[in-house]
Amino acid sequence: MMPLANYLVLGAVLFVLGAIGFLTRRNLIIMFLCAELMLQGVTINLVAFARQHGNMTGQVFTLFILTVAACEAALALALILMLYRRRKSLDVSLWQDLREPGLDSSVDADAPLEEPLPESLPKLTPAGLEPDQTPEDTYV
Amino acid sequence: MFDVGALLWAIPGLPLLAAGVTACLGPNLLKRQSHWPVILGSAGSCAVSVILLFALATSPGQKPALEAPGLSDWFSIGDFQLPLTLQADSLSAVMLLAITFVGTMIAIFSSYYMAHEDGYPRYFAVMGLFLAAMTGLVLASNFLVLYAFWEGVGLCSYLLVGFWFQKPAAAAAARKAFLVTRIGDAGFILGIMILWQRYGSFDYSVVFQRASANPHGLELPCLLLFCGAIGKSAQFPLHVWLPDAMEGPTPASALIHAATMVTAGVYLLARCAHLFALTPTTQLVVSCVGGFTALLAALIALTQHDLKRVLAYSTVSQLGFMFLGLGAGLRDNGLAVFAASAAIFHLFTHAFFKALLFMTAGSIMNSMGHVIDMRRFGGLRRVLPVTHWTFLCGALALAGLAPFAGFWSKDQILEAVLHAGHQSEAYGTIYMGLFAVALFTAGLTAFYTFRAYFRTFWGAERIPEEAYHHGHGHDTEDHGSSKHRFETTLAQKFPLVVLAIGAVVIGAILGAPHWINALLARSTAFVFAKSSPEFHVNWWLVIGSTVCASAGIGLAAWMYLIKPALADKLAAAAPSLHRASTQRFYFDELYTFAVVKPLAVFALVMRFFDSIVDGIVDLVGMFPRWFARFLRTVQDGLVQSYTLIMLVFLTAFLAIFVLWTR
Numbered sequence: 111m112m113p114l115a116n117y118l119v120l121g122a123v124l125f126v127l128g129a130i131g132f133l134t135r136r137n138l139i140i141m142f143l144c145a146e147l148m149l150q151g152v153t154i155n156l157v158a159f160a161r162q163h164g165n166m167t168g169q170v171f172t173l174f175i176l177t178v179a180a181c182e183a184a185l186a187l188a189l190i191l192m193l194y195r196r197r198k199s200l201d202v203s204l205w206q207d208l209r210e211p212g213l214d215s216s217v218d219a220d221a222p223l224e225e226p227l228p229e230s231l232p233k234l235t236p237a238g239l240e241p242d243q244t245p246e247d248t249y250v
Numbered sequence: 251m252f253d254v255g256a257l258l259w260a261i262p263g264l265p266l267l268a269a270g271v272t273a274c275l276g277p278n279l280l281k282r283q284s285h286w287p288v289i290l291g292s293a294g295s296c297a298v299s300v301i302l303l304f305a306l307a308t309s310p311g312q313k314p315a316l317e318a319p320g321l322s323d324w325f326s327i328g329d330f331q332l333p334l335t336l337q338a339d340s341l342s343a344v345m346l347l348a349i350t351f352v353g354t355m356i357a358i359f360s361s362y363y364m365a366h367e368d369g370y371p372r373y374f375a376v377m378g379l380f381l382a383a384m385t386g387l388v389l390a391s392n393f394l395v396l397y398a399f400w401e402g403v404g405l406c407s408y409l410l411v412g413f414w415f416q417k418p419a420a421a422a423a424a425r426k427a428f429l430v431t432r433i434g435d436a437g438f439i440l441g442i443m444i445l446w447q448r449y450g451s452f453d454y455s456v457v458f459q460r461a462s463a464n465p466h467g468l469e470l471p472c473l474l475l476f477c478g479a480i481g482k483s484a485q486f487p488l489h490v491w492l493p494d495a496m497e498g499p500t501p502a503s504a505l506i507h508a509a510t511m512v513t514a515g516v517y518l519l520a521r522c523a524h525l526f527a528l529t530p531t532t533q534l535v536v537s538c539v540g541g542f543t544a545l546l547a548a549l550i551a552l553t554q555h556d557l558k559r560v561l562a563y564s565t566v567s568q569l570g571f572m573f574l575g576l577g578a579g580l581r582d583n584g585l586a587v588f589a590a591s592a593a594i595f596h597l598f599t600h601a602f603f604k605a606l607l608f609m610t611a612g613s614i615m616n617s618m619g620h621v622i623d624m625r626r627f628g629g630l631r632r633v634l635p636v637t638h639w640t641f642l643c644g645a646l647a648l649a650g651l652a653p654f655a656g657f658w659s660k661d662q663i664l665e666a667v668l669h670a671g672h673q674s675e676a677y678g679t680i681y682m683g684l685f686a687v688a689l690f691t692a693g694l695t696a697f698y699t700f701r702a703y704f705r706t707f708w709g710a711e712r713i714p715e716e717a718y719h720h721g722h723g724h725d726t727e728d729h730g731s732s733k734h735r736f737e738t739t740l741a742q743k744f745p746l747v748v749l750a751i752g753a754v755v756i757g758a759i760l761g762a763p764h765w766i767n768a769l770l771a772r773s774t775a776f777v778f779a780k781s782s783p784e785f786h787v788n789w790w791l792v793i794g795s796t797v798c799a800s801a802g803i804g805l806a807a808w809m810y811l812i813k814p815a816l817a818d819k820l821a822a823a824a825p826s827l828h829r830a831s832t833q834r835f836y837f838d839e840l841y842t843f844a845v846v847k848p849l850a851v852f853a854l855v856m857r858f859f860d861s862i863v864d865g866i867v868d869l870v871g872m873f874p875r876w877f878a879r880f881l882r883t884v885q886d887g888l889v890q891s892y893t894l895i896m897l898v899f900l901t902a903f904l905a906i907f908v909l910w911t912r
Contacts, residue, residue: 202888202889
């Protein structure tokens with residue numbers, strides 16, 4: 111049996127990787143995935159301690175976290191979709207409106223890392239008849 | 251008979267309602283019909299006043315008074331309660347009749363005079379408010395309610411003088427009127443407070459009763475009350491505001507600055523005759539101030555060219571007459587009652603003929619295209635026939651020629667002063683001197699009134715250019731021809747004729763049989779009198795005052811009708827005197843130099859001092875802002891930087907937590 115420290119180190123490595131990714135990347139989806147990575151680092155800790163102590167508490171917690179993470183993913187992706195529609199970009203640095211008045215927005219000198227997405231959004235495979243859609247003027 | 255007391259609320263209530271209706275509906279709904287609520291409201295008020303007067307006149311009691319049921323307390327502090335009640339006796343009733351009747355006539359006239367002005371509903375709303383406040387002032391049953399309404403009429407005066415507030419002169423005049431009367435009001439409220447402190451009540455009857463029991467040291471509160479009257483009634487030394495107040499619309503001048511509001515001071519002193527009769531020294535002051543003001547204003551009126559200003563100074567002069575009469579009530583006997591009733595009688599007749607004169611001035615002004623300088627028009631008797639005849643009636647009444655209204659009331663005042671001269675041991679000679687001054691002033695009054703009359707209506711016909719251009723939809727074709735009609739509407743002529751009839755007959759009806767004196771003597775204000783006044787006609791006095799008035803009229807006719815060059819020669823003969831009179835004896839300059847300029851310098855110094863204090867306060871306020879300039883950069887709106895800060899501090903916290911708790 112591997113010692114507890116190995117599991118904890120793995121969890122810590124996952125957490126730090128996630129944190130670094132969150133801090134350094136500007137793509138909303140990647141930032142979200144990094145946040146998930148940090149979460150999983152924590153859950154590994156919980157599972158490892160559950161194993162160590164020989165009870166189920168940590169595993170129950172982990173299952174609970176997974177459920178919540180699934181809900182959260184649904185919400186977050188929907189939000190990201192809405193944000194994308196507003197700015198036609200996933201760059202988080204475009205969303206600095208809540209800064210102090212009078213401060214300049216921080217802009218990277220580098221070119222954006224990812225290619226801009228195509229104009230048309232990916233659509234779900236239509237099931238049955240396609241509903242009549244009137245194009246929306248505004249998405250507010 | 252039904253309870254007239256409850257009707258008292260209608261007298262200030264109807265104009266107030268009218269003011270509210272006009273203010274709410276006027277700008278959008280009534281527009282050019284905005285005069286109807288006020289005309290109807292004041293006419294209703296007038297009807298109630300007539301009922302009230304009859305109820306009081308026919309009442310069998312010795313001192314009949316009606317009290318309106320109080321709606322509620324105005325306020326209560328601890329044990330002290332101030333009820334909001336109205337009370338009417340014959341003194342109030344006579345005042346009410348003058349206010350509401352003249353008010354109705356002026357409201358009708360205003361609908362002609364103001365017909366083409368912007369702010370038509372505003373004018374009538376304020377006018378309704380004024381009538382409500384003025385009737386409330388007269389009906390108040392204690393000093394504090396009186397003071398509240400006193401300030402209310404001051405406010406309305408301010409609003410109406412400054413009706414054309416875009417005009418700098420009008421705005422300045424309104425401010426001056428308000429501030430100068432405020433000086434008097436400060437004294438007035440102090441006087442009320444001293445009375446309250448000494449006698450523990452604001453109620454007239456209670457104060458008067460307790461004052462009789464303990465009249466010691468009553469001079470100070472009486473003088474302070476008189477101070478309020480000086481301010482409101484434009485007596486020397488606070489007379490400077492009234493002539494400037496002529497910047498307002500002429501009907502407003504007629505109502506507020508001739509007939510009603512400026513007489514509030516006279517009413518106050520008549521109401522407090524009880525207190526004043528107890529202090530002969532104060533009465534002497536009142537008489538001297540009144541007599542001096544009457545003479546001073548008459549001297550200034552001699553040389554003014556502005557018709558409205560002549561009338562304004564004549565108002566100041568006539569108010570001086572009233573105070574002169576009031577001050578003659580030296581003792582708590584019939585003389586005090588006679589003096590006060592003579593002053594109120596003069597107030598009553600003056601309200602009629604002076605409102606009439608002002609409205610004729612308004613009629614001239616509107617016809618001449620807002621020109622009121624007597625040098626620019628003349629010989630208008632054929633152009634404005636109705637105005638001419640009504641002005642003549644008013645002028646004869648003001649000059650005090652028998653049997654016109656002013657004669658009877660002025661004669662009573664002179665008689666009261668003469669009686670005071672005979673009865674007072676200590677001040678007898680002073681009162682005789684005042685009597686001589688009053689007689690001389692009566693002659694001056696006749697002179698300057700007829701100077702204005704002859705210069706306006708006689709001589710060669712001169713009509714200023716503006717008369718034809720100041721459009722009321724007249725064609726320009728009849729320019730220069732005598733076909734141009736200036737008197738057209740009934741609203742212009744009807745009030746003039748009604749008031750002219752009043753100015754002719756009212757004195758003879760009320761004054762000749764001393765009917766009004768008998769009525770006023772039954773007022774509750776005069777309960778102190780130990781004997782009732784005796785009325786008799788002093789034929790020597792009648793002849794003397796008639797001679798004075800006729801001499802004044804004759805001199806005016808000689809100087810301005812027969813030998814027009816004489817006036818200029820006379821002015822050239824005494825240039826300094828003439829200049830002093832045209833420059834109003836330099837009172838405005840004196841006040842500017844002695845009061846306004848030092849205050850302005852003081853204000854400048856204070857402003858500098860304030861800027862230092864302000865600077866220090868601002869400096870303290872700078873520190874948080876300066877500090878925040880560094881902190882605010884943290885909030886840059888970027889998610890990553892928030893996360894970084896969170897992680898750094900979380901790590902630091904955990905590190906400390908782990909390392910320290912080990």
